Amino acid sequence: MLREQRFQMYLEATLKNINKTVTDIKTKKLTDRDHDFEKYAMQESSVKKNWSKIKGIYKGEIIINIDNDELIGCVFVGDKKDKGFIHSLWVSKKYRRKGFATILMKDAIHKLNGIDLTVSVTNKPAIFLYKKLGFVIISYGNEKTKSDYWMKLKSKLSKNEKQMYDK
Numbered sequence: 001m002l003r004e005q006r007f008q009m010y011l012e013a014t015l016k017n018i019n020k021t022v023t024d025i026k027t028k029k030l031t032d033r034d035h036d037f038e039k040y041a042m043q044e045s046s047v048k049k050n051w052s053k054i055k056g057i058y059k060g061e062i063i064i065n066i067d068n069d070e071l072i073g074c075v076f077v078g079d080k081k082d083k084g085f086i087h088s089l090w091v092s093k094k095y096r097r098k099g100f101a102t103i104l105m106k107d108a109i110h111k112l113n114g115i116d117l118t119v120s121v122t123n124k125p126a127i128f129l130y131k132k133l134g135f136v137i138i139s140y141g142n143e144k145t146k147s148d149y150w151m152k153l154k155s156k157l158s159k160n161e162k163q164m165y166d167k
Helices: 002-016 018-022 037-041 045-054 100-110 124-132 159-165
Strands: 027-031 058-065 070-078 086-091 116-120 135-140 148-153
Touching (some): 027 037, 037 045, 045 070, 070 100, 086 100, 100 124, 116 124, 116 135, 124 148
Antiparallel strands (some): 027 058, 116 148
């Protein structure tokens, strides 16, 4: 328990310093409607591999580093298929712990209407972030393997679901 508390304190301190860290890097946001979106999105291997499935079905946003023309991170939310499902969030390893995941997730929620997602049960930093942003664990994403959680924005829960979390 002590180890988990220290980890949580570390994450909270990291989240408090986000604005200072992010402003040190010159960035630009692009959405799936922007001309260069595909060019930058393809820098991430899983996006490149699944582009034919993603394009036209999911709305997306990316952040690029203007100084080196490099992809920092991306998020995709279901638009036609799985409407509102946050399909993927990715941030390059060298830009992690700098607040970009928070920026992308806030935009996924407020601009792209993302309301639910799945996350690996072992991905503690992501679970902590999602909880900070108002997500709650509904169930396992895969009941057989119990390898991931299904999380949903608490504000988007049905009345019956809200009663479970208000106790």
